[in-house]
Amino acid sequence: MSLSTHVLDSSSGRPARGVAVRLLRGERVLGAGVTDDDGRLRDWLPDGEPGRGVHRLVFDTGAYFAACGVAAFYPEVVVTFSIDDPAAHYHVPLLLSPFAYSTYRGS
Template sequence: MSLSTHVLDASIGRPAEGIAVRLESRDGVIDERRTDAEGRVGGWKPGRGVHRLVFETGHYFAGRGMETFYPEATVTFTVADPDAHYHVPLLLSPFAYTTYRGS
């Protein structure tokens, strides 16, 4: 089982580099990383159960000199198949975000 994410900043039409992304379970924080130049983080192996990805969007937009309505975006999801790859993309703008289960 592996987990990755990809963050795209719709306000500039580019990957969102440098966003802190925290992987959590019900027991607390598992790991925290930053998106790379392509807006990606990968290589997590969280195991079965309910998990959260918390994206520190407020710090990202503040660093770009922009206001944002959402200081963080939290995506809660369930890992059901320990042999599958889970990909959780985030499309981001200062006043909206959307996500889905990617491939």
């Protein structure tokens, strides 16, 4: 099982480097990391995680935009998703701007 994300800043047309991300199941934090120069976060969770069930990815978008000197409406973005097959790879991209965001299940 693996989980990755890719954050793209659609307002600048560039990867969103330095976005802090946490993965939670219920209130338990399973892992945390920061996106790399390409806006990616991969190979960041302990073995066996995240496992089956409902999870939340929490992106610290407020701090990211503040570091860019940009006022933003959403201080964080929370993406809630379900893992049915613990053996599969899950990829959850985030397209981000100061006043909007979108996500989808990637590959």
